Amino acid sequence: MLSGNGFKKVFNVTGGIKAWHAKTAVGPQDLGVDLFCGKEEPEDVLTVAYSLEQGLRDFYMTMEEKAARSEVKDLFARLSDIELKHQMSIYLAYNEISNEGLSKENFEKKVEKKAMEGGLSTREYLDIFKPDLGSETDVISLAMSIEAQALDLYQRVSSKILNPHSKDIINKIANEEKAHLASLGKLMDSL
Amino acid sequence: MKWMQFFTPAESLDFKETQSYISQHPGDEMTILDVRQPSEYQESHIPGATLIPLPKLADRLNELDPEKPVLVY
Numbered sequence: 001m002l003s004g005n006g007f008k009k010v011f012n013v014t015g016g017i018k019a020w021h022a023k024t025a026v027g028p029q030d031l032g033v034d035l036f037c038g039k040e041e042p043e044d045v046l047t048v049a050y051s052l053e054q055g056l057r058d059f060y061m062t063m064e065e066k067a068a069r070s071e072v073k074d075l076f077a078r079l080s081d082i083e084l085k086h087q088m089s090i091y092l093a094y095n096e097i098s099n100e101g102l103s104k105e106n107f108e109k110k111v112e113k114k115a116m117e118g119g120l121s122t123r124e125y126l127d128i129f130k131p132d133l134g135s136e137t138d139v140i141s142l143a144m145s146i147e148a149q150a151l152d153l154y155q156r157v158s159s160k161i162l163n164p165h166s167k168d169i170i171n172k173i174a175n176e177e178k179a180h181l182a183s184l185g186k187l188m189d190s191l
Numbered sequence: 192m193k194w195m196q197f198f199t200p201a202e203s204l205d206f207k208e209t210q211s212y213i214s215q216h217p218g219d220e221m222t223i224l225d226v227r228q229p230s231e232y233q234e235s236h237i238p239g240a241t242l243i244p245l246p247k248l249a250d251r252l253n254e255l256d257p258e259k260p261v262l263v264y
Contacts, residue, residue, distance in 0.1 A: 001248060002224075007257045011204045011212070013237075013264035141227075148226075148245050155249065181246035188228045 001152035042161045046094045049173075050087055050111045052150055057083035059146065063139055072136055075187055079143075079180055086173050093166040136191055144184045151177040209262060213237075222255055224263040237264070 002010045060080035067073045091107050102110070132138045154174035161167045204212060213223070218239050225232050225240040232242045243251050255261065 002252070002255075002261055002263065005252050005257070007255070007261055009202075009260035011202050011209075011260065011262045013209050013262055014203045014205050144245050148248065151249055178246070178249060185228055185244055185246040189230055 001148055001155075004152050004155065042166070043094060043098045046090050046097070047111050049154065049170075050090045050094070050107070053083045053087045053090060054111075056080075056146060056150060057087070059143070063143065067136070067139070069136070071190075072139075072187070075183065076143075079183075082176060082180070086176070089169050089173060093161075093169045096166050097161070097163055137188065140184050140188050140191075144181055144188070147177055147181045147184065151181065204262065209237075212262065213239075216260075220259060222259050222261045224255070224261050226263060240264075 057080045060076045060083065064073050064076035064080065067076060091104055094107060095102060151174055154170050154177060158167055158170045158174060161170060213221075223237050223240040225236050225242045226245040226248060227242075228244050229242065232240070236242070241255070243254065
């Protein structure tokens with residue numbers, strides 16, 4: 001989010017506060033994976049966004065299964081439902097911009113092709129971050145970091161889209177991701 | 192289902208590198224940013240860290256100086 005907003009130099013302290021205490025390097029691997037070079041067309045970004053929403057949904061459904069407390073289960077179920085709605089909005093926005101008139105099925109084929117180029121399964125993703133799935137704090141922290149990335153993505157997409165209606169769609173999704181982050185933050189505070 | 196690796200590129204510093212970076216730069220020439228929740232910050236944080244919880248970050252970016260290096264955790 002910082003890099004995308006003009007901050008000149010951003011360092012990710014790997015392992016965060018845990019590493020600070022333990023004085024060893026633990027936690028996420030290098031996250032310097034460059035997905036956007038900044039020259040993508042809005043269509044490309046929307047394709048990636050669709051895939052991201054699928055990933056988020058997949059992640060929330062996995063977490064819903066694993067969560068022990070009903071409050072946490074309910075939140076993840078709600079979040080995964082909303083991501084489904086986001087996917088539909090992104091598909092509609094894509095068709096408005098591209099004039100390709102793709103059916104949802106064909107659009108998904110296109111998304112899948114792109115996502116396979118450098119994708120991670122939820123399992124692989126969890127393997128990299130190694131959250132303690134028994135720890136609600138870890139799971140919610142991870143969900144928050146994913147939502148923050150999604151929010152960052154949409155804010156950057158929004159600035160590239162000229163069609164006002166499509167821009168509104170993306171801004172609405174961005175605001176909802178922001179609200180997701182706030183819900184997760186509240187949940188974290190309640191633990 | 193596969194999903195994209197969508198992280199914004201940011202250089203990573205491990206504990207030793209972070210400690211060395213902080214000791215070599217005056218405190219007012221960098222921002223140590225803690226994006227966790229207030230309760231976690233209260234429990235422990237890197238000395239001098241500014242707290243802006245992740246849910247608020249997008250709305251509060253203007254509180255930070257984009258010219259200064261930011262160490263975020």
